[in-house]
Amino acid sequence: MDAKDHPVISVLGDQRRFVVPIYQRQYSWGEARLEPFWDDVVAKAEQTLEEGKPKFSHYMGALILAPGGDGFTIGSTPRVQVVDGQQRLTTFQLFLVALREVGERLGYHQLSGHVHSYLYVPPMHGDTDTDARFRLMPTPEDRPVFHLIVETGLNGVRAKHPEWFFQNGRLIKGPAPNAVRALAFLVDRIETYARFGLTDEQADPAPVADEPDDAPHRRLRSLLEALLNHLKLVVITLSENDDAQVIFETLNSQAEPLLAMDLVRNNIFHRASAQGEHVEALFEAKWRPFDQDREFWKADSPRAKPKRPRIDHFLSHVLTAQTGDETSLRELYAEYRAFTRPKGKPRFDTVASELDALTVYAPIYRALEVGGGDEALARLGAKLNLWEVSTAYPLVFHIAISDADPAQKSHLYTLIYSYLVRRALCGLTPKGLNKTFARLVGAMIKDGTSAATLAVWFAGQRGDTVRFPDDREFREAIRNKPVYDSIRRKDRLADLLWDLECASRTKYSVHAPRPANMSVEHVLPQTWTTHWPLSDGRNAPADKLTGVDEAMLAGIRTREAALQTLGNLTLITVPGNTTASNRAFPDKKPWLRESLLALNLAILERDTWDETAIAERASTLADLATAVWPAPSSS
Known part of the structure; x- marks a missing residue:
């Protein structure tokens, strides 16, 4: 053989x-x-x-x-x-x-x-x-x-x-x-x-x-x-x-396959024994938590690619957080060995310090994945999980263990999510986020962990795959981009609208938590030809083509362009959405009123709802959005 x-x-x-x-x-x-x-x-x-x-x-x-x-x-x-x-x-x-x-x-x-x-x-x-x-x-x-x-x-x-x-x-x-x-x-x-x-x-x-x-x-x-x-x-x-x-x-035996982290553990404690460190004490003090909560760590990470146990993804994020270099999850054991001996020299004086450098991130990872612990981390984790962007974890790891004060950390977490939201609403590609976040880690390792470092780094990024959209571009996208079509996951769009709802509230509003049965609603319905005449009072044909003249065709195009923009979208209960459906605006208003949302007050104040109303509401939402999802100060 x-x-x-x-x-x-x-x-x-x-x-x-x-x-x-x-x-x-x-x-x-x-x-x-x-x-x-x-x-x-x-x-x-x-x-x-x-x-x-x-x-x-x-x-x-x-x-x-x-x-x-x-x-x-x-x-x-x-x-x-x-x-x-x-x-x-x-x-x-x-x-x-x-x-x-x-x-x-x-x-x-x-x-x-x-x-x-x-x-x-x-x-x-x-x-x-x-x-x-x-x-x-x-x-x-x-x-x-x-x-x-x-x-x-x-x-x-x-x-x-x-x-x-x-x-x-x-x-x-x-x-x-x-x-x-x-x-x-x-x-x-x-x-x-x-x-x-x-x-x-x-x-x-x-x-x-x-x-x-x-x-x-x-x-x-x-x-x-x-x-x-x-x-x-x-x-x-x-x-x-x-x-x-x-x-x-x-x-092809049925033995449980070794995970990359299993190989890392064996390598770590083999070296600890060879160096004369107290292996059992190290294991009990620093590694035992991973083994005690096997159900969490050995479960596949539900939103990360490729499909691997959480503990392997965790190790990959740790390596990137410490080096600013992308880590290949598929060659994780080789990556870890290279990490521990950069240029052939040991990175850590003792295995104990090496284990400390791993385990310090465990509570941060748990907060991002399932909540609990630091409130700002848990909030960001829920957002990242909704958008399935675990590639931001290394940057979050680096920020969380840095010497930055809590307010600075919270602001950086806000900017990370703002970056995702602005790019999504502006229709920019989600490709390459792993590279962007790894390079940001590298910049913060070099220049310090602060919003200023993030702002300076993004100020030098002009390519569509990386840049942070500024307020002008962001406002323009809110007014004109068909976000209902471009954001395919409607739960993500509903979450954005809920953030705007919270920002719309005043001290007189009902500050209720988000109901479970809210859905995205088109105020001007997608099927609008029957009950929603054009600005000149005429009804368009159902197919929007038969018998139309140039003036009507222009009116149809203007309406269709406004239909899927954020200015025409709101939240309503699922039963209200079903009942309101394609009804005329006067018939739909009671169901918007029943929602008790601040987001719908400006809509209810209007007697008519048309392209002009949509554009005006979009401008108002753009003002809110730039505050909810801010840009780095330098941009």
């Missing part, structure tokens, strides 16, 4: 065919397995784009190969059996097909040539098998559809099996085989990443104005390089005398 690690390019670039034995299971990866695979590849692609080469390769597990079983024929392509790892190999192939397909869609036709040799093997004169050109031979059940995928891509599958697709071309997930579903998943992820630079399907796409024209092609190349050069497999090649089944069962 021979075991060596190899990058994927060495495995798929070899002159041999991989044959999955007939007794192996069919391809079974669904989204639960494809999501972390995609996260691994795109993380390496991002590092390749930014740094030229990642600090570490990522190991994808083992590939066990056995002799082909039918001997070697001179002049024919060598064959090996895939004892274990066929799911990974198949996914690599599907990823290459998906890359090729997206490349064709985006006009990057050279990509087909780049991936060809990893999908096919050059024919040899002794190859008589009709499928000899394919590099991978899946199980007989999977083989026809897999080879159809490799040959024709998603379009070819759709042409041969229209029953697997809706009329709009989207895949019906039920009847299609797993390989087809996996291909559709990968095509969607790759195309979104290539077009917008987004690594998460939940993010709201927003154009990046300062990108070069070839950015989508560069991202596709980085994905190919990440897969081939920066993912590795431990390839175990068996001899004729090795028992393949025993090795397979050993590597």
